[in-house]
Amino acid sequence: MTDAHTAGPFIAAIDQGTTSSRCIVFDRDGRIVSVDQKEHEQIFPKPGWVEHDATEIWTNVQEVVAGAVAKANITRDDIKAIGITNQRETTVLWDRHTGEPVHNAIVWQDTRTDGLCRELGRNVGQDRFRRETGLPLASYFAGPKARWLLDNVEGLKERAEAGDILFGTMDTWVIWNLTGGADGGHHVTDVTNASRTLLMNLHTMQWDERIAESIGVPTAMLPEIRSSAEVYGEIRGGKLGELLGGIPVASALGDQQAALFGQTCFAEGETKSTYGTGTFMVMNTGDKIINSYSGLLTTVGYKIGEQDTVYALEGSIAVTGSLVQWMRDQMGLISTAAEIETLALSVEDNGGAYFVPAFSGLFAPYWRSDARGVIAGLTRYVTKAHLARAVLEATAWQTREIADAMTKDSGVELTALKVDGGMTSNNLLMQTLSDFLDAPVVRPMVAETTCLGAAYAAGLAVGFWNSTDDLRANWRRAAEWTPRMDAETRDREYKNWLKAVERTMGWIDDES
Numbered sequence: 001m002t003d004a005h006t007a008g009p010f011i012a013a014i015d016q017g018t019t020s021s022r023c024i025v026f027d028r029d030g031r032i033v034s035v036d037q038k039e040h041e042q043i044f045p046k047p048g049w050v051e052h053d054a055t056e057i058w059t060n061v062q063e064v065v066a067g068a069v070a071k072a073n074i075t076r077d078d079i080k081a082i083g084i085t086n087q088r089e090t091t092v093l094w095d096r097h098t099g100e101p102v103h104n105a106i107v108w109q110d111t112r113t114d115g116l117c118r119e120l121g122r123n124v125g126q127d128r129f130r131r132e133t134g135l136p137l138a139s140y141f142a143g144p145k146a147r148w149l150l151d152n153v154e155g156l157k158e159r160a161e162a163g164d165i166l167f168g169t170m171d172t173w174v175i176w177n178l179t180g181g182a183d184g185g186h187h188v189t190d191v192t193n194a195s196r197t198l199l200m201n202l203h204t205m206q207w208d209e210r211i212a213e214s215i216g217v218p219t220a221m222l223p224e225i226r227s228s229a230e231v232y233g234e235i236r237g238g239k240l241g242e243l244l245g246g247i248p249v250a251s252a253l254g255d256q257q258a259a260l261f262g263q264t265c266f267a268e269g270e271t272k273s274t275y276g277t278g279t280f281m282v283m284n285t286g287d288k289i290i291n292s293y294s295g296l297l298t299t300v301g302y303k304i305g306e307q308d309t310v311y312a313l314e315g316s317i318a319v320t321g322s323l324v325q326w327m328r329d330q331m332g333l334i335s336t337a338a339e340i341e342t343l344a345l346s347v348e349d350n351g352g353a354y355f356v357p358a359f360s361g362l363f364a365p366y367w368r369s370d371a372r373g374v375i376a377g378l379t380r381y382v383t384k385a386h387l388a389r390a391v392l393e394a395t396a397w398q399t400r401e402i403a404d405a406m407t408k409d410s411g412v413e414l415t416a417l418k419v420d421g422g423m424t425s426n427n428l429l430m431q432t433l434s435d436f437l438d439a440p441v442v443r444p445m446v447a448e449t450t451c452l453g454a455a456y457a458a459g460l461a462v463g464f465w466n467s468t469d470d471l472r473a474n475w476r477r478a479a480e481w482t483p484r485m486d487a488e489t490r491d492r493e494y495k496n497w498l499k500a501v502e503r504t505m506g507w508i509d510d511e512s
């Protein structure tokens with residue numbers, strides 16, 4: 001990937017994602033110089049449970065950083081800073097003296113804390129969590145996952161109370177290890193990641209002692225909350241210390257907020273949607289904390305150093321790209337993710353079938369943990385090709401529901417949607433999305449907006465770029481899709497989709 005015309009210096013970014021970790025080196029124009037990537041194991045111990053081995057992830061992170069640097073054929077002096085972006089909410093607890101995780105990390109999709117959340121809702125009330133943290137009480141977020149670990153790993157509560165255990169989302173885990181680990185690593189997180197824990201007060205931007213107490217998480221184990229773009233420490237210790245010691249670790253952003261930044265959505269109302277394992281639409285709401293009445297999350301967009309916090313509204317969809325993986329790996333109906341498009345194009349429409357992939361319940365705008373997946377409208381006529389269409393349409397309809405909620409909450413009409421992520425290479429999906437939204441869909445030249453956003457924030461922190469205006473100049477359109485569907489068809493299909501969604505609800509009861 002090395003571009004012979006690209007001259008240094010450079011910024012590197014690590015994206016610790018749900019399915020893989022990657023490192024990308026960027027030049028000053030925001031162009032990719034090199035990429036290295038490695039997948040990690042997805043561990044499914046029980047239905048609804050998803051875990052990652054945090055030690056495997058840290059090993060992979062070190063390998064991909066070394067790999068990207070080697071591919072770019074550069075040295076430590078060419079890299080001015082490194083930024084971090086990460087799958088959000090995934091929670092790991094580890095021993096501060098040995099650096100050993102006490103259990104596998106519990107992944108954001110994991111539903112094991114549903115019962116705990118219901119109990120907290122009954123005892124403390126939903127409203128208080130929404131008001132202080134911007135989030136509904138749901139198994140998606142990190143705080144209840146930490147509580148589950150404290151309750152279920154023998155002796156852990158006592159060790160945590162004695163101050164021997166550290167909590168982290170994946171940004172925290174990676175930064176602590178990068179900056180020295182048990183030998184003085186920095187235990188920090190940024191405001192965007194902290195805003196996904198159910199433990200941070202959105203108004204003070206600090207841990208909320210009372211909420212932490214009600215969830216049952218001792219604040220002594222929580223990292224210091226910092227901005228998204230500042231120097232947290234330097235690479236130190238281990239193999240990476242030898243190779244890249246001294247490079248400032250200068251940004252941390254949850255991956256969806258990083259994509260917002262990488263898409264240069266710096267103005268209030270600008271919106272992006274990222275299509276990966278799940279899909280996440282995020283709107284910049286400037287200095288306004290907008291309370292959602294339509295099932296969206298109120299969250300932090302980013303905070304650059306000492307500058308004011310920028311807030312955001314988010315619509316999170318748990319299952320989109322992972323439904324394509326499911327068709328491939330569990331059903332064997334396709335052999336590669338890209339084949340879903342070929343199969344779907346072999347028929348004109350969905351043949352009357354609608355697929356609502358409520359595998360982890362339904363996230364936005366419903367937040368129903370009692371929902372489970374449904375394929376509705378089946379007849380003898382339906383083939384696997386119709387199902388392939390229904391799979392792609394599921395992603396597009398879920399986006400439409402979020403877009404409607406955003407317009408209701410913010411009063412801003414969606415005039416165009418900036419997209420990125422692995423699924424955006426699917427042209428049929430992008431056209432369907434534009435049809436269902438009745439709005440243009442645009443994809444930038446650098447589709448790796450997540451890493452780019454982390455690189456931009458790190459570059460701003462060390463003065464590699466001076467301002468967000470420098471960054472805007474790097475955004476270039478690569479592709480655009482415009483609506484082709486007539487309003488009558490769209491409305492009819494949307495009604496059918498909503499009927500199918502209703503059929504997912506109430507499948508899980510308290511006993512199950």
Ligand SMILES: Nc1ncnc2c1ncn2[C@@H]1O[C@H](COP(=O)(O)OP(=O)(O)O)[C@@H](O)[C@H]1O
Binds near residue numbers: 019323324340
């Ligand atoms: N051509 C395609 N059509 C539909 N889905 C795709 C296609 N290519 C990749 N995907 C899906 O996109 C996801 C990978 O995208 P990526 O942005 O790398 O995800 P993540 O960052 O969540 O790991 C996978 O779930 C895969 O099934």
Ligand SMILES: O=P(O)(O)OC[C@H](O)CO
Binds near residue numbers: 017086254255277
């Ligand atoms: O790693 P991704 O791209 O699947 O993103 C996961 C999200 O951050 C979960 O909130």
